Amino acid sequence: DAKTTQPPSMDCAEGRAANLPCNHSTISGNEYVYWYRQIHSQGPQYIIHGLKNNETNEMASLIITEDRKSSTLILPHATLRDTAVYYCIVRVRSNTGKLIFGQGTTLQVKP
């Protein structure tokens, strides 16, 4: 699976959009971009995934650049409960393959 690079930490004001970047310059054509988050002392939670088109669900939006070498997770109206570590993972879509976590970005939403 391709490696990802994320900033170690970011701050965001409550109510504003949080934009979390991820670089995955070695991504292969059949690899998807997945985002998970982990709130303190809990198990990770799936957020969203995409291949090359932008995706949106009730939690977030995922913007993938045309060359697919980077992506941005957008939380449109961040709340204090969105404070967590956000992980960007690139992998082949599979229901049996491993999920390998990088270091992630610690997002601190401030009042």
Next chain:
Amino acid sequence: GAVVSQHPSRVICKSGTSVKIECRSLDFQATTMFWYRQFPKKSLMLMATSNEGSKATYEQGVEKDKFLINHASLTLSTLTVTSAHPEDSSFYICSAVYRGEDGYTFGSGTRLTVV
């Protein structure tokens, strides 16, 4: 949605004893489950892949005799930390694959403290 239940949430044990952690898929069958450990302020580290009815596959550097994994049914995988030592103190998390979704579902984790 798919739910994975993990028990216990916290456990304290004495050095030299063994501890069993359970991971159950509540409303789906999971042929594959994964076990992770996480140290404070660190990312999740994959320990092993648990396959129903067969031996687990361990990641490099993980002692299979120390971390015993049993996946005896399609809804239950267990991790037993044998002869626990203080350095085994960590946050252990399981996950399971739910075929109806692309995302993996995770348990809430077990905080193990060995004293």
